[in-house]
Amino acid sequence: MSHKKLGLAAALTFALSNTVAAEEQVLNIYNWSDYINPEAVTQFEKETGIKVNYDVYDSNEVLEAKLMSGSTGYDLVVPTGSFLERHVQAGIYAEIDRSKLTNYANLDTVLAEKISRHDAGNKHNVPYAWGTIGLGFNETMVKERLGEMPLDTLDLIFKPEVAAKLADCGIGLLDSPAEVMSIALNYLGLDPNSEKKSDLKKATALIKSVRSSYKYFHSGQYISDLANGEVCVALGYNGDILQAQSRAEEAGQGNVIGYAIPKEGTLVWFDLLAIPADAPHPDAAHKFIDFVLKADTAAGISNYVYYAVANTAAEPLLLDEVRNNPGIYPSDEVKANLFTQNAHTSKFDRLLTRAWSGIKTGR
Amino acid sequence: MGHGQQCGFDLMSIPSGSAWIDKSASGMARYNLFRGVNWGRLGVIAVPGLWLGIFFFIPFLVVFKISLSESAIAVPPYSAMLEWDLEEAYATFKLNFGNYIYLFEDTFYLDAYISSVKIASVSTLITLIVGFPIAYLIARSKPSMRVVLLSLVILPFWTSFLLRVYAWMGFLKKNGIVNEFLLSTGIIDQPLIMLQTDFAVYIGIVYTYLPFMILPLYTALEKMDLTLLEAAEDLGSRPYQSFFLVTLPLAVPGIIAGCLLVFIPAVGEFVIPSLLGGSDTLMIGRVLWDEFFLNRDWPMASAVAIVMLVVLVLPVMLIRNAQGKEEVHS
Numbered sequence: 001m002s003h004k005k006l007g008l009a010a011a012l013t014f015a016l017s018n019t020v021a022a023e024e025q026v027l028n029i030y031n032w033s034d035y036i037n038p039e040a041v042t043q044f045e046k047e048t049g050i051k052v053n054y055d056v057y058d059s060n061e062v063l064e065a066k067l068m069s070g071s072t073g074y075d076l077v078v079p080t081g082s083f084l085e086r087h088v089q090a091g092i093y094a095e096i097d098r099s100k101l102t103n104y105a106n107l108d109t110v111l112a113e114k115i116s117r118h119d120a121g122n123k124h125n126v127p128y129a130w131g132t133i134g135l136g137f138n139e140t141m142v143k144e145r146l147g148e149m150p151l152d153t154l155d156l157i158f159k160p161e162v163a164a165k166l167a168d169c170g171i172g173l174l175d176s177p178a179e180v181m182s183i184a185l186n187y188l189g190l191d192p193n194s195e196k197k198s199d200l201k202k203a204t205a206l207i208k209s210v211r212s213s214y215k216y217f218h219s220g221q222y223i224s225d226l227a228n229g230e231v232c233v234a235l236g237y238n239g240d241i242l243q244a245q246s247r248a249e250e251a252g253q254g255n256v257i258g259y260a261i262p263k264e265g266t267l268v269w270f271d272l273l274a275i276p277a278d279a280p281h282p283d284a285a286h287k288f289i290d291f292v293l294k295a296d297t298a299a300g301i302s303n304y305v306y307y308a309v310a311n312t313a314a315e316p317l318l319l320d321e322v323r324n325n326p327g328i329y330p331s332d333e334v335k336a337n338l339f340t341q342n343a344h345t346s347k348f349d350r351l352l353t354r355a356w357s358g359i360k361t362g363r
Numbered sequence: 364m365g366h367g368q369q370c371g372f373d374l375m376s377i378p379s380g381s382a383w384i385d386k387s388a389s390g391m392a393r394y395n396l397f398r399g400v401n402w403g404r405l406g407v408i409a410v411p412g413l414w415l416g417i418f419f420f421i422p423f424l425v426v427f428k429i430s431l432s433e434s435a436i437a438v439p440p441y442s443a444m445l446e447w448d449l450e451e452a453y454a455t456f457k458l459n460f461g462n463y464i465y466l467f468e469d470t471f472y473l474d475a476y477i478s479s480v481k482i483a484s485v486s487t488l489i490t491l492i493v494g495f496p497i498a499y500l501i502a503r504s505k506p507s508m509r510v511v512l513l514s515l516v517i518l519p520f521w522t523s524f525l526l527r528v529y530a531w532m533g534f535l536k537k538n539g540i541v542n543e544f545l546l547s548t549g550i551i552d553q554p555l556i557m558l559q560t561d562f563a564v565y566i567g568i569v570y571t572y573l574p575f576m577i578l579p580l581y582t583a584l585e586k587m588d589l590t591l592l593e594a595a596e597d598l599g600s601r602p603y604q605s606f607f608l609v610t611l612p613l614a615v616p617g618i619i620a621g622c623l624l625v626f627i628p629a630v631g632e633f634v635i636p637s638l639l640g641g642s643d644t645l646m647i648g649r650v651l652w653d654e655f656f657l658n659r660d661w662p663m664a665s666a667v668a669i670v671m672l673v674v675l676v677l678p679v680m681l682i683r684n685a686q687g688k689e690e691v692h693s
Contacts, residue, residue, distance in 0.1 A: 061656035068440045068659070090436045170537075175642070177657060216559050217642040230537055346434055346659070353657045354471065357650070360642040363474060 027284035028053045030063065030074040032271065035129070037304035044291050050284045058220065067092055071278055075285040078128050081118040081270045082178065085343035093124040094277045100286040101126070103293035106313035115270050115310075117340055125272035126289050127310040129301070132268050132330070132338060133179055134261045136222065136241030140254070141169045141232035152260035154187045156233055158206060163213035170231035175217040177356035178349075179267055180207075180235065182341045187264050192339050195348040204355045217360055223247070229255050237269075238327050239307045259327040261334055268338035270310070302328075423672070430665035431458050434658075441661050462666035472650065472667065476674065479647040482561065482636075483629035486568040490576045490625050491618065493569065498580035498617075499610075502587075513581070516574050528567055528638050535563050535639070563639035568629050576621040583617025584610070619686065623679060630675055647671055 025048075033056040041052050055074070057063050060083045066072050067079075067087060079087060087093055098104055107127065116122050137151055145165045155162045157171055174180055182192035184203040191199070215231055222234035227247035234241065238259055245257040273292065275285045291297055298309045299317035308328050315323065322328055330338075344352065357363070432441040447454035466472050501512045519527060534540050535557040542554040557563055587610065595605040633648030640646070647667065654664035 059656075064659065065656060068438055070438045086436060090438055090440070092438055214642075228538065346436070349658050350660065353653055354469070356657075357471060357645075357653060361645045362643055363471060363645070 023281050023283050025050045025284070026053065027051070027076065027281055027288055028055070028074045028279075029076045029288070030055045030057060030066075030072070031076075031078045032056060033058050035078070035271075035305055035307075037300050040292075040297055040300055043297070044288060047291070048284075048287055050287065052288075067276065072276060073280060074276055075279040075281045076288060077274055077276060078271050079274060081115060081272060082341050082343045084125055084272050084274060085118040087274070088119055088124050089343075092277055094275045094279065094282060095123050096126060096275065096289070097286060100283075101290045101293060103290055103295075103313075106293050106295055106298070106311050108310040108312045111270070111310040114268075114340060115272065117342065118270070119272075125274050126293065128271045128273045128292065129305065129307040129309050130268060130270045131238045131307050131328075132261050133174065133183065133235065133266055134238055134241070134259055134327070136226050136234045136236055136244060136257055136259050138169070138226065138229060138232040139256045139258050141229065142166065145169065145232075150263075151258065152263050154183070154262045154264050154266075157214075157235055158184065158187050158210060160210050160213070163210045166233055167213035167215075169229075170215040170225070170233070171213055172215055172222040172225060172231045172234040172236075173217050174235055174237075175219045175360075177352050178344060179269075179341060180217075181352060181356070182339070183235070183267055186266070186339060192267070193342045195344060197351065200348075200351060200355055204359060207359050211359060211362065226257050227251060227255060229253065239305060242306045242325075242327055261327070261330055261338075263337075265337035265339060267341050268335075269341070426665045427669055429662055430462055430669050431460070432662045433457075433459050433461070434660040434662050439661070440659055459662070462663045463670070465663070466666055466670055472670075475645050475647045475650045476671070478645040479630050480675065482564060482568070482644075482646060483626050483632075486565050486572070486629055487622050487626045489565065489569050490573055491622060494573055494576035494580055494621065495614075495618075497573075498577045498584055501577070501581050502584035509585075513578075516577050519574070524571065525634065527571070528635060531563070531567055531570065531639060532558060535566070558639065559641040561640065561644055564636050564644055567635040567639045568625075568632060571635065572625040572629060575624040579620035579624065580614060580617040583614045583620075587613050619683065623683065627676060627679065631671065 027050050029052060031054070035056075036054075041054055044050070045052055057066075060080050063077060063079055064083055064087070067077065068090070070092075084093075104126075111127060111130065112122055115125065115127055119125050135151065135154070135156055137156070139151075142151060142156075145168075146162065149162075156166065157163055157173065163171060181200070181203050184206050185194055185199060186192040188202055188206060190202065194200075219236075220240075222231060222236050223240050223244045224247070225231040226234055226241065226244035228251070234244075238261075241257065241259045245259065248255040248257045273289050275282055279285055292301070293311065295311065295313035295317055298311035298314035302309045302311075302314065303319045303322050306322065306325075306328060318329075326334070428444060429441055432444055434440055435442050442457065442459075444458065445454065445456050497516075501509055501516075504512060532539075536542075537554045537556065537558070539558070541557065542551075545551045546554065591609050591613075592605050595609050596602075600608065631648050631651075632646060633652060636644045636646045636649055637652075651664055651667050654660050654667055658664075
């Protein structure tokens with residue numbers, strides 16, 4: 001064996017033992033698109049010297065498909081509660097080591113309590129941001145057709161005679177069976193997390209009765225369509241609809257977009273930070289979580305993305321337009337009316353998807 | 364040393380002298396066996412064969428294997444087909460045909476296959492009708508002009524396919540370019556609903572796959588012997604008669620190749636129906652997506668894909684194969 005080879009072997013052994021002692025200063029984050037203020041990442045890199053590789057996705061399903069195939073190389077991912085619930089069952093997340101999180105006390109304990117329905121004791125997650133699914137509408141177009149009726153009601157999309165009046169200006173719904181179905185169940189006064197076949201049938205019948213008034217089911221299209229006046233009502237995520245609102249203002253075509261949390265109650269979702277069990281850099285991931293938990297980082301994110309953060313310490317640092325926007329931080333009264341959507345069994349998921357395809361295609 | 368051991372049942376016997384003799388003897392036999400083989404020919408076939416084996420056949424087997432398992436909440440999200448434990452001395456081999464049975468029980472899947480075939484067939488036909496005159500024009504133009512026209516056909520490939528489909532969304536939407544133009548000229552007084560309809564899907568598929576139709580048609584028309592047309596004319600054939608009796612039959616290989624190149628990918632198309640189609644545009648690509656991502660049922664999604672391959676693509680390939688043989692015979 002030549003000296004060169006010996007040297008290489010020694011270097012390799014050294015490198016390997018070195019990674020065991022202290023991991024490489026790299027962090028691979030996989031987060032939703034447009035879901036952080038870029039300064040937060042650069043600030044973190046400056047403070048810790050850890051190089052961040054930031055990658056984005058736009059649906060839980062895509063994230064899940066990657067995680068379920070294994071060895072993604074990601075250190076930090078941000079699934080929504082019901083998805084995390086199933087991932088925890090599959091055992092793909094490492095437990096969060098709270099001793100490494102100096103800012104954990106900043107969290108909103110009331111919300112953390114709600115989240116623990118997805119993950120007992122919140123062992124595998126730290127809340128990142130949360131929001132609601134509600135109604136976005138084009139004020140002028142809707143008022144022209146409905147007169148002075150209140151707009152904070154799901155009657156807009158679920159009551160056939162009301163929806164029919166809006167059909168010509170366009171109604172768009174999220175293409176998300178579990179979420180929309182739970183809202184329909186709740187509208188009917190049933191348990192939003194019911195897995196009863198009879199309940200599913202009732203909710204399916206409800207949506208089918210208004211189906212002809214809908215323009216489409218799509219989970220992203222409505223942002224630009226609301227802003228351009230292609231649709232006048234959309235059932236969508238609050239942050240997306242607020243984004244449509246600001247886009248409409250920028251475009252200056254006179255479209256004024258409003259957001260309302262329906263008085264019948266709606267779904268509240270939580271996006272949660274989690275560390276995959278096979279993450280190559282768990283230490284760096286913990287450092288980033290702790291960084292996000294800091295009051296000023298959390299406030300910076302909320303002010304930028306227009307979603308709420310579950311961070312009590314951050315509240316005084318929020319911009320007025322964010323803190324006082326009932327679409328982002330609803331009142332306690334409205335909050336009491338919100339429900340979470342739990343993970344379903346695979347058997348029910350199959351029934352649900354089948355019912356949903358039936359609704360969409362009229363079969 | 365017994366005879367049986369020499370046959371390699373006992374691994375320990377291999378280094379022994381008699382085993383060595385055995386090996387060289389079989390080596391001789393192999394030499395004789397391959398004497399008639401044309402190595403150059405084999406080498407040429409081996410490369411595409413290996414390619415198809417690694418990138419088509421093995422993935423196909425993997426998908427087929429997954430289609431026979433059950434979905435599970437695990438990584439990967441399906442059950443193992445073969446389970447064994449050497450210490451406990453047991454092995455189980457499980458095949459689950461439930462996915463295939465379910466496929467035939469619920470008419471939804473059949474509807475999706477039929478609807479996909481319908482959309483793909485209609486778009487293939489339109490592509491042929493639109494593509495033939497273009498290919499004909501290119502094949503009959505001056506050689507210097509042909510290069511320019513052919514590169515124009517290929518030019519769209521320089522932009523991302525996704526961007527081009529998005530561009531169509533801009534054209535077809537309610538306040539898009541087409542509607543604005545028709546409204547301003549007074550042809551219509553209400554904007555047409557074109558986006559999120561099957562109409563938009565047809566436009567998308569025809570637009571995207573047109574080059575795949577034009578190129579094989581061009582190749583077939585270009586190598587046609589033009590003196591045949593003169594001969595037909597001399598024998599009293601009118602132009603339209605020569606077209607149907609001479610040009611069209613000679614273009615058949617190009618027509619078949621073009622139709623297959625358009626039809627097969629169009630059947631499984633996912634991007635175009637999801638971007639341009641309505642929520643009610645039912646195509647098998649979207650059903651597959653739902654199975655995979657919404658139901659998280661990889662085995663079922665695999666079964667849908669396998670059935671699509673066997674029911675739709677295999678017959679097409681067999682017909683093609685049979686035609687190839689016929690041509691050789693005639």
